[in-house]
Amino acid sequence: MPKFLHLADVHLGFTKYDSPERTKDFFYALQDAIQKHALEAAVDFVLIAGDLFEQRQVLPATLNQAQLCLTPLQEAGIPVLAIEGNHDYRPYGTQTSWLRYLSSWGVLKLLEPNEHEGLEPWSDAEMSGGYIDLPCGVRVIGSRWYGAAAPQAIAKLAVEIERLPVGPPFTVMMFHHGLEGQIARYSGALRYQDFLPLKEAGVDYLALGHIHRNYSLENWIFNPGSIEANSVAENQEQNPRGVYLVELSPHGVKAELKQDYEQRNIVRLSLQSDPNQTAAELEQEAIAAIQTAADRGKTENAIVELRIHGSIGFDRSDLDIRTLRSRLQDLSKALIFLLKYDAIGREFQTYIDTEDELPSRLDIERTVFTDFLVANVNYRDTAETLVQGLLDLKTRVLNQQPEDELYGFVETLLAQTQSASLSDGSAVNLDSIEDSSGKQA
Structure with a gap:
């Protein structure tokens, strides 16, 4: 039965916190995930459902990271099929992108509709095409980043899929967009009904990207989430994510979320202040919280966030945040230490009874x-x-x-x-x- 690896939102070249080591994390995560769940698992092909790169303009070192990760797949004869996401799609009016360069070099196959949104078969001679029929018995269809026009694009693509010649037993499609209800405060997600024409057109497995949280629906729509966390909010406890190792059979889809590859540990701690505390007492409590986490071996080389919230009974400036952050960084031995000081001063409002007469x-x-x-x-x-x-x-x-x-x-x-x-x-x-x-x- 066909077996493949579905990954998305790699974001090679991601930069934050001014940390070169943190930027390398995205390379190490991709490299290890491919080694364990593509090469060692001997998959038939690999899907990259958008956002291989963090930026449209790619530095040489970042391009080299992509080649180092993908070349072993090329040497093993495992095709890599990709689409562009909102981070790495070519700007309107231009004819090329770094994903197109990788495709022209044979490192991957960039599947995308033609300029009229038609689906043409992949051509090795032209190094282009909208779909490909693989020897393992799977037809893989590509798309592009459509933004707000996604519902209209889906309706048109569904018509194009129905017009394709009869192909292999299974059809897989990549689409870089989010499904509503998966994360809060995201207004651009599509409804399930928007995706439904693709299922009616014969798509057995819809491989999504874009939202950095893992989810699936009706054993048909699958989103693995980002390979590596782009922020502390994407830690595994609160925001599960990984890569999907998928098997297709006449009995249906078997998709396993794999998370056992190299990732930077993220530790999020919360400390509620007491308005009866002095600044010095609150500082000592913060130090104790980090010391406890450090003693348990959780903070070394990790990304650590401590959020101080609640009410305080002193001026906010009485707590020297810069000095405290430096001390906690040294204590935790974290790669990156984030201190969020969200505590607010407590306001007292004394009630004055004015029913009888106004106070003096x-x-x-x-x-x-x-x-x-x-x-x-x-x-x-x-x-x-x-x-x-x-x-x-x-x-x-x-x-x-x-x-x-x-x-x-x-x-x-x-x-x-x-x-x-x-x-x-x-x-x-x-x-x-x-x-x-x-x-x-």
Whole structure:
């Protein structure tokens, strides 16, 4: 029975985090997946359902990576059949692309409709064609990247498929587009009904790409997901992906998702802050979380993300994120360390009953000052004292007290509250506070 490898969204040449090692991950993943699940599995052919490359303009090193991965298949007599995706398709009005170059060199066969969306048989002489009939008993049909015009293109391609001469027992088609309902916040996906004309035209296996998450539907539509994660959100726990090793038989399709090839480990950690913590306490908790993961052997050479979220009881700037990130990077020994500081300051809103009468101006001011101070863990214990001090300071300013006296009052107030916070917590009597002129507040 025919057996093939279905992969998509390789993204060779992917660059992020300014890490050359990370860019190599996509090459190593493709190379290992081909070795284990194409060469060693002795498949009849390999499908690349779009986005072999990350960019339309390919660097020499990236092109060399593609050749190093695909040449062993060529030498083993295993044909590689590919289509262009949205990342590597040729721009409108141009006649060539790097996938076309690879096709002209015989490294792969780029299957695509002609300029009128017609499907012509593959020609080794012309190195072009829209479909190919393989000796293993499979007809493979190509397509191109259609974007928003995909539903109309599918309807036309279905008509073209029905017009083809009778071929092998099985028909496989590659199409680079997403199916709705597979990932959130993706409005460009197609409905199942949009793909249905291809099934009615005789397609037994629809090989999709584009969405980096694995899914299948009705044992007919298959998407393996990206070979390697393009972001931390594509880690295997939350976003399963891999390559499909497929067997076709009169009994149907048997597709196994393979994930046991070389991939960079991704560790995502979450830390919820407590508004009663100081900045120093939150920093120590972050360090402890990374130390625990490191002790378990999860973080070394991995991509590690720590997200700090929740409410904090201090100014966001009190936590030195740059220094903390550097320390956690060293502690984890990660290839790439990402620190997301999403915590927000907690806002207190004191309820004031206004059914009987409106509060006085003094009551409103006292409430506002209290909310600001109680929201900050550094001032919470001495908030009552500081509120009274702020009210007194406002009165002094309105009375045009000399500036040096105002500064003296503030210094005395802060000294008294600091002393109170270090003592047994007893409240400071503002009547005992004197300003720099010797007058009582």
